[in-house]
Amino acid sequence: MHILRVANFVSPTSGGIKTALRAWGEHYQEMGHRASLIIPGPGQEITEESQGLVYRVPATPIPGSGYSLMWSRVGMVRLLEAIAPDALEVSDRATTRWMGRWARSRGIGSVMISHENMTGILVRRTPVPDRPAHWAADFINRRSAYDYDAIVCPSQFAAEEFHRNGIDAHVVPLGVDLETFRPVRDVHAWTPPAPGEATQIVHCSRLSPEKNPGLTIETVRELIRRGHDVRLTVFGAGPMLGALIERAQNLPVTFHSYITDRAELAARMGQADVAISPGPLETFGLAALEVLALGVPVVCSDEGALQEVVGSGGTVKPSTPVAFADGIEELLARPGAHAAARAQAELFNWPTSAQRMIAIHEQVAQSVRSPAIP
Incomplete structure (x- = not known):
């Protein structure tokens, strides 16, 4: 055919x-x-x-x-x-x-x-x-x-x-390509960042209105207000890039240039402790699935299809900075969260x-x- x-x-x-x-x-x-x-x-x-x-x-x-x-x-x-x-x-x-x-x-x-x-x-x-x-x-x-x-x-x-x-x-x-997107560290041995070490958060999606990337920026702002030491790396390109850079001024946020090599993207995202996927209109959420395959648990919106994909590999929250910050705290404290993320990805x-x-x-x-x- x-x-x-x-x-x-x-x-x-x-x-x-x-x-x-x-x-x-x-x-x-x-x-x-x-x-x-x-x-x-x-x-x-x-x-x-x-x-x-x-x-x-x-x-x-x-x-x-x-x-x-x-x-x-x-x-x-x-x-x-x-x-x-x-x-x-x-x-x-x-x-x-x-x-x-x-x-x-x-x-x-x-x-x-x-x-x-x-x-x-x-x-x-x-x-x-x-x-x-x-x-x-x-x-x-x-x-x-x-x-x-x-x-x-x-x-x-x-x-x-x-x-x-x-x-x-x-x-x-x-x-998901489970070979390219595989954990870069032992998911069963992951421990929360030690005192003095920043929690690494990753956002990977197109920077456009329907993906709601501003929610990720405001979640970082809320976490800092609560006294957390966090670092956010944003992977993605799109029409909102300039506005998001301006919005993230004075926050520990790095906007990474678009990466075409899938293996390089996986290696970089796999260093994160937790990921944010805020899109309320996702009909699947492939970027979130790829992060899960790396053994990185995901906080996602309770709208759209992300909750179907993330399942036990993360947590589902309303689309507010406070709720998403709560989700970050929950995943960092959840035993086996990183192993569960990889296991969830293996279903696809x-x-x-x-x-x-x-x-x-x-x-x-x-x-x-x-x-x-x-």
């Missing part, structure tokens, strides 16, 4: 979606399938990568976001026709939704992956009142379900906005995730070949 993946919201500094696309593509091929990918690029380019052929096509930058969008439907149709896939997998329910209809018109099975929570985005990032925002999200989700043969979500939280409309949505959790892996995706593609392909008789 030749599976063509298409994703708009991928940039050189994006995180979870790019990681998932790469991992799925690599495992699809290991399972004997062919994988291709279309993503935005500064120009036209085709490269052979570990995840298969990658087509980068001209795209229009979105000011202040770090992303670009592929708008040319005529050009995209030509490319889709030239690639001639057996299955289509689209990671965007908005600007590329028409591709589901294109695939159906050619007898090709299509799957849409919902990497974001449309309801949360409309409620939190637009001036639309809550009730109309829910109506708009429901309309968009119903259209997506109509246009594609199957919907896939990475968590129960992400699937809920489909389920509330009676729409079937497969839940396929993402995975990419081979299982990819196998479940392939099963959905095969199910869709069968239904396309044998349509139900009215």
Whole structure:
């Protein structure tokens, strides 16, 4: 089976979606399938990568976001026709939704992956009142379900906005590279920092409004107010970087430049005593899972899907600096917290995730070949 993946919201500094696309593509091929990918690029380019052929096509930058969008439907149709896939997998329910209809018109099975929570985005990032925002999200989700043969979500939280409309949505959790992201020290022998040693805290996520990175800064401020000696290292890039640097003035916060090498990122994050993952709209939380795999327990928000991922590997708190500071204190005092973090991460892996995706593609392909008789 030749599976063509298409994703708009991928940039050189994006995180979870790019990681998932790469991992799925690599495992699809290991399972004997062919994988291709279309993503935005500064120009036209085709490269052979570990995840298969990658087509980068001209795209229009979105000011202040770090992303670009592929708008040319005529050009995209030509490319889709030239690639001639057996299955289509689209990671965007908005600007590329028409591709589901294109695939159906050619007898090709299509799957849409919902990497974001449309309801949360409309409620939190637009001036639309809550009730109309829910109506708009429901309309968009119903259209997506109509246009594609199957919907896939990475968590129960992400699937809920489909389920509330009676729409079937497969839940396929993402995975983590347990070899690259493995503890750099003995998780069973971890002890709290001795007097005079600072507690090392790490934040790793895109620095954008939906990730709520300001909560991490304010949690450090609260911990210092309580008399704790802490040091925060922020790993990530995004449109809020400048504002966060200004906000963190006079605090023990280091903003690390974007690290492309996954092994180097793991080595640096693995030195932390505890991690903060504050995103309230996460539909999975791959960055949090990678930190857990390093044997670093995580304080996460009680909103979104993070609590599904973090589980016994950390603690779940309301999105306030006081509550998150309480969570840091709890994890530092919890026996076996670091071993539990690694054990929780081991519940997730990419081979299982990819196998479940392939099963959905095969199910869709069968239904396309044998349509139900009215």
